[in-house]
Amino acid sequence: MQQLTGHDDDEINRILxxxxxxxxxxxxxxxxxxxxxxxxxxxxxxxxxxxxxxPGLVVAGFVLALVFVTVVVAIAQGIRASMxxxxxxxxxxxxxxxxxxxRNLESAASWTVMALLATLVSVKLSMRLASxxx
Amino acid sequence: xxxxxxxxxxxxxAESSVSAHDDQTDVERVLSGxxxxxxxxxxxxxxxxxxxxxxxxxxxxxxxxxxQEAFLRAYRALGQWRKDAVFxxxxxxxxxxxxxxxxxxxxxxxxxxxxxAEPWDARASDGSLDDKNRDLAVRRAVCNLPAKYxxxxxxxxxxxxxxxxxxRSLGLPxxxxxxxxSRGREILRSKLPQLLALPHLKEA
Numbered sequence: 001m002q003q004l005t006g007h008d009d010d011e012i013n014r015i016l017x018x019x020x021x022x023x024x025x026x027x028x029x030x031x032x033x034x035x036x037x038x039x040x041x042x043x044x045x046x047x048x049x050x051x052x053x054x055p056g057l058v059v060a061g062f063v064l065a066l067v068f069v070t071v072v073v074a075i076a077q078g079i080r081a082s083m084x085x086x087x088x089x090x091x092x093x094x095x096x097x098x099x100x101x102x103r104n105l106e107s108a109a110s111w112t113v114m115a116l117l118a119t120l121v122s123v124k125l126s127m128r129l130a131s132x133x134x
Numbered sequence: 135x136x137x138x139x140x141x142x143x144x145x146x147x148a149e150s151s152v153s154a155h156d157d158q159t160d161v162e163r164v165l166s167g168x169x170x171x172x173x174x175x176x177x178x179x180x181x182x183x184x185x186x187x188x189x190x191x192x193x194x195x196x197x198x199x200x201x202q203e204a205f206l207r208a209y210r211a212l213g214q215w216r217k218d219a220v221f222x223x224x225x226x227x228x229x230x231x232x233x234x235x236x237x238x239x240x241x242x243x244x245x246x247x248x249x250x251a252e253p254w255d256a257r258a259s260d261g262s263l264d265d266k267n268r269d270l271a272v273r274r275a276v277c278n279l280p281a282k283y284x285x286x287x288x289x290x291x292x293x294x295x296x297x298x299x300x301x302r303s304l305g306l307p308x309x310x311x312x313x314x315x316s317r318g319r320e321i322l323r324s325k326l327p328q329l330l331a332l333p334h335l336k337e338a
Contacts, residue, residue: 008323015272016291024184028198029176032205036176039206040169 056125063118070111153178157221161212176205179222183229189288190233191242192277200236204229223302230303234285242277275326276318283318286311 156174163171183204187197208228215224276287289300290311301311 009319012272012319012322013291013295015269016276016287017295018269019189019273019291021181021185022188022194022197024180024198024201028180028184028202029173032176032180032202033170033173035202035206036172036209037169039209 052129056122056129059118059122059125063122066114153222154220158217161215161221164209164212172205172209175208175221179205179225182222183225186226186229186292187233189292190237190285193242200233201229203236204232207232219302223299226299226303227305230285230289231305234281238281272322272326275322279318279321283314283321286314287318290315 156178160171160174164175180201183201184197187200187204188194191197191200204225208225211228215221276284278284279287285304286300289303290297293299293303297308297311297315301308304311
């Protein structure tokens with residue numbers, strides 16, 4: 001391979017510096033100004049309806065936070081339950097879970113009702129938003 | 135700053151110094167609602183913007199389309215120009231950004247290096263190409279470089295070998311641009327050795 005790096009650079013500089021120049025076509029400026037005038041005449045873009053969306057966003061945020069807390073609590077309870085089970089191996093296995101099962105069913109039912117209510121509220125709200133009655 | 139070596143450099147520098155005040159006046163008029171004042175900006179900068187686009191895509195029609203889009207974006211974003219930088223610097227950075235993303239979306243027609251290295255002039259059958267063909271081949275080889283090196287080289291030579299202006303247009307630190315220029319040239323040298331085997335060197 002050649003060892004002409006300095007001269008090579010000079011050559012590359014010379015070649016790439018002397019690139020041909022083009023002139024914009026005669027109607028270019030007019031065409032740009034037409035596009036600019038069209039742009040200026042166009043109605044401004046519709047802004048996002050924050051006022052209307054805010055209640056829905058707040059509710060959605062609250063529900064998400066609630067779901068997150070529920071999941072974390074459920075996981076923590078599961079871990080605690082498994083740890084307790086390891087220590088209570090000597091207790092009769094039929095008696096211990098009966099209380100827990102009852103409480104779990106109650107809790108699941110209340111969460112289901114809450115989830116259904118949240119769904120109902122969000123559906124109603126979105127329908128009212130869509131029909132523009134809010 | 136390195137000295138200017140081409141006519142385009144003198145044109146751009148002269149336009150920059152003379153038009154800085156005009157640019158500012160026109161921008162203020164446009165922002166106050168006088169849309170027609172934008173025509174002054176278009177007429178002053180149409181040449182450089184179309185030529186910059188042409189260096190990116192090597193297609194006159196596409197270059198004008200890209201330059202028109204650059205002017206439109208400049209019009210939309212005129213209020214965002216902070217007067218701490220010269221208007222032309224802001225305009226070139228905006229246009230460069232647009233051209234780069236356009237070329238990534240639809241690349242310019244690529245030419246393989248093998249095609250370039252092949253001598254197509256019958257007079258050059260001894261292995262060396264004549265000057266014109268060699269120049270063309272080097273330019274085409276630049277088109278085939280990876281985007282980051284190609285963009286650095288394009289901007290560097292468009293701004294007449296001024297690294298700081300090229301860096302500002304690309305929105306990159308000067309050191310990064312210097313490194314990319316060096317690597318880009320290195321690739322060119324390694325892939326096109328026969329193109330740089332100049333007749334007068336052989337004679338010497």
